[in-house]
Amino acid sequence: MNAPITYVATGDSFITSPLNLCGNDKFEKIKDLIYKSEVRFTNLEVTVHDFEGYPSAFSGGTWAIANPNVLKDIKYLGFNLLNIANNHTLDYSHNGLEATEKYLKDFDFVYAGAGSNMAAASDPKYLNCSSGRVGFVAATSTFHESWIAGEQRRDMIGRPGVNGLRHESTHIISKDKMRSLKEIATITDINAMNNLNLKEGFDVGNTSDVFKFGIYKFKEGNNEGLITKPDSRDMERILRSVYEAKRQADEVIVSIHSHEMKGEDKSVPADFLRDFAKECIDHGASSVIGHGPHILRGIEIYKNCPIFYSLGNFIFQTDLVSNLPSDFYEKYGLTHENNTADALDARSKNGTVGLGKNPYVWESVIASWKSVNKKTEEILLYPITLGYDSPRYKRGLPELSDDRSILRRLAKLSEPFGTNIEIEGNVGKIKI
Structure with missing residues (x-):
């Protein structure tokens, strides 16, 4: 019997400003929690470079960029495994992705989900731990169609981009x-x-x-509504990576960034995402970690393996980007005389609309579990808050919370998947 491999996972780390970690007690508590596990995951939701790429004509909503020094904070908190496939990966075009990869390598992170061509973007990566070797495959279903990486050919180079999971949507009507x-x-x-x-x-x-x-x-059809299915080409490519990693490592993690929802409820994952997650486990993954909608989604246990449909936010500094391209200003009718604060005020209508007004955006959990022989034994869920009532220049930073309502809400979201979350003190527990 193999030794247990311990995991900790968070959702989106949209970090755009240094965290002021030195001597900060709330960060030390989170750091201690993260370091209890060997495999420590977060989704890096920004490009990291010194404006070394051109702003794309499209963005994930905000042109997400951070000085590479923020990687010191991600490293300090203990993370060693990053997904870089999301709807911000090419906010600064191919040069921005190239620069981001350079700095990630400088800081010695294991990352996956994007690269110089489809092979680089979709290849599994590996994290060697004292208890075993973990394979890692990352992808995103939320991206501009031009951002998907291109395959190499013997007579043509590939295209930088993301490991994209497209999906087919069919509307059924009478x-x-x-x-x-x-x-x-x-x-x-x-x-x-x-x-x-x-x-x-x-x-x-x-x-x-x-x-x-x-x-x-x-x-x-008689059953009117919307049917969504994973694109078969992308599904097959990702599953090949999962199956490869299964044969090269003790366990395999799949990370998927997905904003897509069922109906108008962001907390309910799209059908294709559920199909995708289960197929990954069928092909050898021991866990699937979802993120993207900036709120929590339910947890499903499939074949003794956890599927986290969204772990919400871990760091969310979307309102602290230093600069924005003209496209952003033009969208809100602003001119060259306006600045970043003006642009953010225009988007939020002076703080009255948007993600800043949704309290669920600023509540999440850190998930921790251990796995033995590819089977999860118990999952622990630690609630965090990110300063919903704080000014926008202060909020977005995680702090362990004793707010049991976060766990109760996650338990409610998980019920449709047949998952029972018990609350003991300030910790949620899923016993398998």
Whole structure:
């Protein structure tokens, strides 16, 4: 029997400013908790460089950048395993990704999820611990379509980018509604470009039972609603990486960044994400760590392996970016005379809307567990708060909390997955 491998995981580390760690008691307590485990994971939700890349025409919402010195704080807190595949990976284009990788290597982090081509982005990475070797595969389902890494060919170099998990969305509607939809398409010419692309060979078309309305796919059926499935090409590629890592390590972690939700509830993961997570475990993963929506989602135990659909935020300094490109200012009707604080005020309508007004964004958990022979025995959940009521220049920093309501809410979110979270003192426990 192998020795147990111990894990600790957090959600998004959107760090854009030094944390002032020296002598800070709340950080020391978190550091002590993190260092109790050998495998210490967080999702790095920013690019780290000294403006060494051009701002992309698209961003993940904020052009996320931090001075490379913030990696000292991530290192000090104990993290040794990072996902860099998310909706901010190419906020500063390919040069920003290249620079970020350079600094991550300088600080000797094990990271995965993005790289100079698809092979580099999708390859498993490995963390050697005293109790065993852990394989690591990282991906994101939330990204601009141009950000996915490109495959190398013998006659063409690949393209830098993320290990992307695309998904297929099909809207199911009744026969009568389909008839009306086709009539609307004819009247509005919404499919004119689609039809021309088919004729000229720029599109391969749809299956016979699917009707394309602009960029959306519809199908007749009795159970109306939305069906989402992982893209088979991306799914197969990621599973190959998981299966490779399974044969090269004692255990395998999969990290997935996903904002996509079911319906309009951010706390409920999209169906394709659940399918993806279970397939990863079927192919050898011992845990799947999700993050992305900036709030907690439920926890599912599948074949004695945990699936954390979202661990929420760990560090969230989205309002402390030092500079923003003109695209951000133009979006909110601002000019060159305006500054970063003006832009952030415009986005939040002076602090009255946005993520800053959602208290659940500023509450989360740190998850800790141990695994023996690829089977998890018990999961411990430590609640944290990030300063919801603080000014935006102070909030976003984690602090261990005795607020049991965070655990009760996570327990409620986990019930639909058949997971029972017991609360003992200020700690949530999942016994397997």
